Amino acid sequence: MRRIFLCMVLLATAPSLLRASDELSDKSQAKGRSRTFLFTYAATVTDLKPGTKARIWLPLPPSSAEQDVTIESKDLPGEIKMGKDAEYGNQILYAELAAGKDGTIPLKIIYRVTRREVRGSKGEMTDDEKLIARYLKADALVPVGGKSLELIKDRKVPENQVAAARVFYDAVNGHMRYSKEGTGWGRGDSDWACDSKFGNCTDFHSMFISLSRSRKIPAKFEIGFPLPAKRGRGDIPGYHCWAWFKPDGKGWTPVDISEANKAKDEKMTDYYFGNLTEDRVAFSIGRDIELTPKQVGKPLNFFIYPYVEVDGKPYDKVQRKFSFEDVK
Numbered sequence: 001m002r003r004i005f006l007c008m009v010l011l012a013t014a015p016s017l018l019r020a021s022d023e024l025s026d027k028s029q030a031k032g033r034s035r036t037f038l039f040t041y042a043a044t045v046t047d048l049k050p051g052t053k054a055r056i057w058l059p060l061p062p063s064s065a066e067q068d069v070t071i072e073s074k075d076l077p078g079e080i081k082m083g084k085d086a087e088y089g090n091q092i093l094y095a096e097l098a099a100g101k102d103g104t105i106p107l108k109i110i111y112r113v114t115r116r117e118v119r120g121s122k123g124e125m126t127d128d129e130k131l132i133a134r135y136l137k138a139d140a141l142v143p144v145g146g147k148s149l150e151l152i153k154d155r156k157v158p159e160n161q162v163a164a165a166r167v168f169y170d171a172v173n174g175h176m177r178y179s180k181e182g183t184g185w186g187r188g189d190s191d192w193a194c195d196s197k198f199g200n201c202t203d204f205h206s207m208f209i210s211l212s213r214s215r216k217i218p219a220k221f222e223i224g225f226p227l228p229a230k231r232g233r234g235d236i237p238g239y240h241c242w243a244w245f246k247p248d249g250k251g252w253t254p255v256d257i258s259e260a261n262k263a264k265d266e267k268m269t270d271y272y273f274g275n276l277t278e279d280r281v282a283f284s285i286g287r288d289i290e291l292t293p294k295q296v297g298k299p300l301n302f303f304i305y306p307y308v309e310v311d312g313k314p315y316d317k318v319q320r321k322f323s324f325e326d327v328k
Contacts, residue, residue, distance in 0.1 A: 032117030035278040036327045037227065038072060042108040043306045044319045048099035055309040057291045059283040060091035061111060061224065065122055067281060068114040075108040083292035087134065090284040090303060092292055107306065111281075112327070118276040121251035132246070135218035139287040141187060141206065141301065142221075145214035147194040148207045151175050161217050161247035168211040169255055169273050176204055178261045187301060188221070188241075188287065201258040202302070205243040208257055218246040223304045224282040225322060233325040239304045240280060 039061075045054055060082065061069045074080075078097045085092060097105050138144045151171040157164050179198040180186070188202030190210040196203075205221060212219035226240035242256040253274055260272040288299040291307065297314040300307060308315040 032119045032275075033278050034114055034116045035227070035231075036112070036114045038325045038327060039111045039113050039225070039281055040108065040321075040323045040325075041111065042106075042321045042323075044107065045099070045105040045306075045308055045315070045317065046103065046319055047317045048103045048105070048310065050099055050101050050103055052099045052103075052310065053096055054099070054105055054315065055295075056095050056097060056105070056107070057295065057303075057307045058093040058107065058109070059303050060093050061113070061281055061283045062091050064282070066116055066118055066276075069281075070112045072110040072112045074110070075106070077105060085286075085289055085292050085303075088131070088284070088286040088289065090286065090289065092303075094291075094293060113281050115278045115281055117278040118254050120274055121247075121253040132218050134286075135220045135246070136213050136216060138213070139206075139209075139221075140299075141189040141192075142209050142213075142287060143190060144210065146210050147191040148172075148210040149214060150194065151207070152211065157215065161215070161245075162250070162253070164215055165212060165217060165245050165247065165253070165255070166273055168208055169257055169260075171211070172204055172207045173257050173261050173269065176207070176257075176261060178204075178258055201239075201241045201256075204258040204261065205241055205255070208243050208245075208255060212245045220244050220252075220285055221287055221302065222282055222285045223302050224280055224284075225304075227279040227281070227324050229277070229279050231326040234323060236322040236324060238322075241302070242276060242280075 045056065048054065063069045076095065078095055080093050080095045083092050083094060084090060099105050152167065155167055155171065157167050175197060176193065177198040178200065180200055181198065184192055184196060185199040186202055188206040190206040193199045193203035193207050209219040209221060221241060221243055223239055223241040225236050228234065242254055244252045244254050246252050254276045256272040256276055260269045284303045287302055289303045290299050295307065296309055296312045305320060306318055308318055
């Protein structure tokens with residue numbers, strides 16, 4: 001009787017919810033697509049006096065179940081040390097470098113990446129208890145619940161955590177509009193996004209994480225760079241991020257709500273709940289990041305671009321350039 005009642009609830013909540021749990025399990029067994037490409041991560045620290053030293057931290061994309069990463073070449077004017085942040089285990093390249101005669105410090109690393117499509121939950125991803133507990137707590141701009149609870153106040157949220165996550169996914173997608181107008185967007189401020197009803201990927205996924213954690217579903221933020229679906233080469237203007245949630249008894253499961261919102265296609269909306277295309281590369285996870293060695297400035301909201309300090313203060317005169325080239 002209880003099972004019949006649950007099915008009725010799920011049907012009333014959203015037509016796709018009954019399919020979600022079984023489909024995630026089936027998709028995790030399916031063989032997805034892959035893509036191999038060279039990714040160039042370049043930056044130049046500018047407007048320094050010749051000889052001025054700068055502390056520089058760069059995120060290093062990890063090899064994982066979703067991607068294989070090697071350094072194809074690097075052009076860095078000095079010794080680079082590798083470390084990991086203590087909380088999330090993000091890989092970090094660190095250097096103390098001096099500006100050249102032109103007052104700049106050029107940085108360039110070319111990575112060879114094979115990225116695989118994610119199909120369903122990933123049981124092999126870490127289930128470390130300390131990290132699981134962290135992914136239930138608030139971040140500075142991502143409260144547990146917060147204003148985002150307004151989105152679900154009139155919705156029946158199922159006890160099944162996959163079905164509940166789909167309710168949150170649809171609520172955020174229906175509430176938000178992908179746009180980079182004005183100011184305020186791009187910080188991943190969950191309450192701001194709820195009020196504004198628009199933003200970029202950080203804003204979409206911060207709201208989803210707030211909602212998931214409010215129902216004791218571990219959820220985390222991942223950031224990297226997007227690639228266009230069409231193979232070839234070209235520049236990449238900026239980052240892209242997505243989220244993962246971990247329902248009871250299942251592995252980590254991805255969502256990419258902002259891409260679903262931009263696509264405005266029912267099939268892609270269903271796809272991006274539980275799947276990720278291979279057209280991306282991941283660099284780091286988490287929010288409020290303390291680097292290794294520790295920075296003088298505040299914890300980073302997220303870690304994707306070079307972070308620089310000069311004379312013990314954050315330094316933002318950094319020109320960035322990212323590009324890709326598919327390997328045939």
